Amino acid sequence: METAEIRRRWLAFFEQRGHTVVPSAPLVHADPNLLFVNAGMVPFKPYFLGQETPPYQRATSVQKCVRTLDIEEVGQTTRHGTFFQMQGNFSFGDYFKEGAIELAWELLTTSQRDGGLGFDEKDLYASVYQDDDEAISLWRKVAGLPESRIVRLGKKDNYWHMGVAGPGGPCSEILLDRGPEFGADGDWEAGDRYLEFWNLVFMQYELENVRSKEDFDIVGDLPKRNIDTGMGLERVAFLTQGVDNIYETDEVYPVIEAAEELSGRHYGADHGDDVRFRVVADHVRSSLMLIGDGVTPGNEGRGYVLRRLLRRAVRSMRLLGVDAPSLEHLLPVSMGRMKSSYPELERDFDRIGQVAYGEEDAFRRTLAAGTTILDVSVAKAKQSGSSRLGGVEAFALHDTYGFPIDLTLEMAAEQGLQVDEAGFRRLMDEQRGRAKADAKAKKAAHGDTLVYRGLADALGRDVEFTGYDQVATEATVRGLVRDGEVVDHAVVGDTVEVVLDRTPLYAESGGQQADHGRIRLQNGALLEVLDVQRPITGLVVHRATVLEGEVRTGETAEAEVDVTRRRSISRAHTATHMVHQALRDELGPTATQAGSENSPGRLRFDFKSLQAVPAAAMAEIEARINAVLLDDLPVTADIMSLDAARKTGAMALFGEKYGERVRVVSIGDWSRELCVGTHTPRVGQIGVVKLLGESSIGSGVRRVEALVGSDAYQHLAREAALVSQLTDTLAVRPEELPERIAGLVARLREAEKAIATVRQGQVLGAATALVATARDLGGVSFVSHDAGEGVTPDDLRALVLDVRNRLGNDRPSLVSMSAVANGRPVVVVATNERAREQGLKAGAFVKLAATALGGGGGGKDDLAQGGGSDATAVPAALGAVEDALRTRGA
Incomplete structure (x- = not known):
């Protein structure tokens, strides 16, 4: 049976038994604790935590998952991979242990001819939590399993929780006996003989003080008992396809x-x-x-x-x-x-x-x-007489340059060297430990939402958003939060989070910045709203400052939007949709959105692209957008099913979580996207869109920034004024500016080259006179010179080399010079071959001089350069070189 057929049968079986089929969520999930969805229950976590009310009592899914903790172990065993598909059925306060066991046993043991998976009953075993007598009796009742085919295991194997305070409970795993060739009878820990492939979690307790997998406190029963099951699709596939492991499946x-x-x-x-x-x-x-x-x-x-x-x-x-x-x-x-x-x-x-x-x-x-x-690195190891490459070097190659350790091992061996693998592994473990500690610390994020969950439960329903049609709405103050705690009142000067039962103010979402506005209470109090957020699904909180009076829960209020800000942001949001569509028209469908920000008068749009967008293409995109503005297309929003939206061609964002009913925003028939933001009624109201340019913000991601409406007009007006000023100054027509400026720049560069040639000639012209100043210091011809200000480092270096070469190689020579360029001192030292034979190294002398200048430097034995920040210390720097040369033999 092919894997896709197993998947189809799973979904069909549970759908026929009253479960809502929930499509797989994207691997990229909104949970801040997760890089990727790593278990089938992740999309349902808000229901289990009580953060959201589930829209169904029974559900089933085949969820895409990725686990990455042990990437290096992939391939070493035949049962673990990074990507896998987890089949699950879920009950939210509906059926419990008996129902879960009945459904599992029916699907597993029904013949393939009749739509089941066709496992032989005699090969199936069950493991249960050691104290769960109820589960044992149900396995005997429902499946007829004898005591010998039910094994009791401890919390490590048969108790489930999320690793933080919240729901948990015992679980029961279904195992397949693969036969004596895979291990001894009753060897439950081996993992190959009795292969676990379906886990039924009986979520029934509230847990606190979760210290480890096996150490936690049970503080009471959940209000509703839930079922969460998971059966790895790949495991079922290799068990039903007659192959030995997941890598040999279809x-x-x-x-x-x-x-x-x-x-x-x-x-x-x-x-x-x-x-x-x-x-x-x-x-x-x-x-x-x-x-x-x-x-x-x-x-x-x-x-x-x-x-x-x-x-x-x-x-x-x-x-x-x-x-x-x-x-x-x-x-x-x-x-x-x-x-x-x-x-x-x-x-x-x-x-x-x-x-x-x-x-x-x-x-x-x-x-x-x-x-x-x-x-x-290999050459250095050999020069030092070592027969192995250090763990630090191997780790640097891996961590900094992305060079795999296996390749390092292979290539080092080819050159007769071993690698300090133990040192490398130790550094890797330290890095992994830091990552795990960071991930563990992030789990505390669950606690941050507790106060908001309490408010949401008290409201009994989602906060109603009226802002698509209204800019002022009557509402009731349903909750207040100050300094992370629920309060019943707030006074003048307090900054407080206000929860209303309905609001016209838009909470920051989908790249659109939050509305600002005011809340006026019937009792005369007045609050200025500075931010609006959704800390959990369905709850809107207004961060506001109390300007007048006293605010109390239960008061009647009117919330009103800062209309000027809203309209400016809405124009930017509609323009963002236009930028997205125009990019796709120009670059193709691979230019998909990777993020955005819509703020008053300007927008930022990130998109997937492996190459920079040519300037000509950017000009075409801008022209296309502004041509559509002239068409003044209507902007409409329709609510429809997700399937219907997809059939219309509406674009959706990767990683976004969408419900079964979605809002589709259309710009005529030109652009169509899933979006919950606010927009202009017609694109003509945007006025003008000016693209400021595009740039890279990461591997494969580019960013376009643009101005919208009056901000774009003001930018263009400033540019027009600048062009007018340039045409007046240069006495040319606007269209002649590029050619005239290019000519001026070319002439300037030629002049700079000519000046540099003259200046270098002047500097080098001093070489003959400087050679005549050479002094004998301990048998070494020594020249020291302060070139003063205005000499570039390149010219100084050329002068030093010219003087050294003129001194010849008959006897040791050392040349030390300094100059000040753009207010910063620089020093250059050169030695000839005879000097280096006596151990005189330019780099060592430069470090002495640079230290005196308050900086540093280095280079080769024959030529070195340094610098610093103290231009007044040039005499001391040159003196340090002379003193070191004079006393070298003392």
Whole structure:
């Protein structure tokens, strides 16, 4: 049975039994504690935590997941990968233990002919939490399992919680006995004989003081008991397809076959090669899915994980003997296997491929640079008589240059050196420990929302937003928060967070900055609103300062928007949609949004692109936007289902969480996007859009900034005034300015060259006279000279070398000179070959002089340069060189 068919059967089975099918959330999730979705329950976490009310009592999903804690271990075992799909069924206060066990047993043991998964009952076992007698009795009642096929295990294996205070409870795992060839009878810990593939979590308790996986306090029962189950799709696939591991399933193995063909090596022939084949297959698929969900390679966070995956895949192909680019052959194979479950991968494959192949090219250049750096490190090790490369050097190659340790090991061995792997691993462990400590510290973020959760529960429903149609709304003060605590009143001068039951003020979201405004209470109190946020879904808080009177909960109020600010931001937001569409029209569909900011009078738009946008293209984009403004297209917003929105071609943002009903903002028939922000009624009201330029803000991400409306007009007016001033000064027409300015610049450069030539001639002309000033200091011809101000470092260096060369090489000579350029002193020292034979090194003398100048310097033994900040210390600097030369033999 193919993996896609197992997935289809799962969803169909639970949908037929009253579960709402919830599409997989993107791998990039809003949870600040997670780089990626790493478990099937993550999208449902707000329901389990009580932050949101679930819109259904039963749900099922097949969730895309990525786990990256042990990337280096991928391929070493046959059961773990970075990307996997977690099938789950969930109950929110509906069925509990018995229902979960009944559903699981039915799906597992129903024959494949009848739509089930067709597992043989005699091969199935259950593990339960050691004190959960109820679960044991249910397994006997529902499945008829004898005591011998039910095993009691402790909290480490059969108790679930989120690692922080919140819901938790015992769980029960379903295991498959794979037979005696995989281990001994009753050896539950081995992991290969009795393979766990479905975990049923019975979420029923409120936990506090969670100190570890097994150490926590149960403080009471949850108001509603929930079910959260997870069955790894890849594990079920290899168990039902008659193969030994996840790498040999139908969605993964074709990449191994393609790698075999490219490398000429065979999977199963050598353990080392097998690990590399598995790394390639896993990482190519994981990269495909991550790029598909909008991740681009980078040096931090999610981007760094993707970069590591792609580079480990490329490196593994290199270790398999493939030096040529390989992703262009492997990635399409993975897409071909995954597209039946995720058709968007095929639609977006041009962009996905562009990102992946660009990163491979960059890494190949890194390999070339890293090889040079490695060669230098190897040479230094050999010169010092060492037979091994230090762990510090290996870690620097890995951490700073992205050079994989396996490649360092291989290439060092080729040159007869070992690598201090233990030192490297120690540094890696220290880095990993810092990362884990940071992640653990971030879990405290759950506690920050407790006060807001309490307010949301008290409200009993979401705060109603009226701002699409109104700029002033009557409301009731439902809650006040000051200094992180709920209060019942606030007085003049207090800064307080105000919760209303309804509001026209827009909370910062989707790149649009928050509204400002005022709240007037019926009792005469007045508050100035400085910010509006949504700390949790459904709750809007207004950060405000009390200007007059006293504010109390329960008071009637009127909230009003700062209309001037709102209109200016709305114009910028509509213009952002126009920039997005015009970029796609010019650059193609790969120019997808990666972030934005809409503020009064200006916008910032980030988009995916591996190359800079040519100036001519930017001009076309700006012209296109302003041409549409003249068409004065209407801007409309429609509420529809997510499926309907997708059918209209509406653009959605990677990583955004959308409900089943979405708001689609259209600019005529030209642009259509999912958006909750505020906009102008017609684009003509924007006036004008002026693009200020575009630039890189990271690997594969570019940024366009623009001015909108009156801000754009004022910018253009300033430019027009400047052009007018230049035309008057140069006595030319505006269209002649570029040519005239280019001519002036060319003449200026020629003049600067001529001046430099004359100045250098003057400086070098002093060489003959300076040679005549040479003194004998301990058998060394010594010249010291203060060139004064206005001599450039380049000219000073040329003068020093000229004097040294004129002194010849018959006897040792040392030349020391200083000058002041742009207010900063510089010193140059040169030695000839005879001086260096006596141990006189220019770099050592320059360091003495530079120290006197309050700075530093260095260079080679024959020529060195330094500088500092104290121009008054030039005599002391030259004197330090002379003193050191005079006393060298003392």
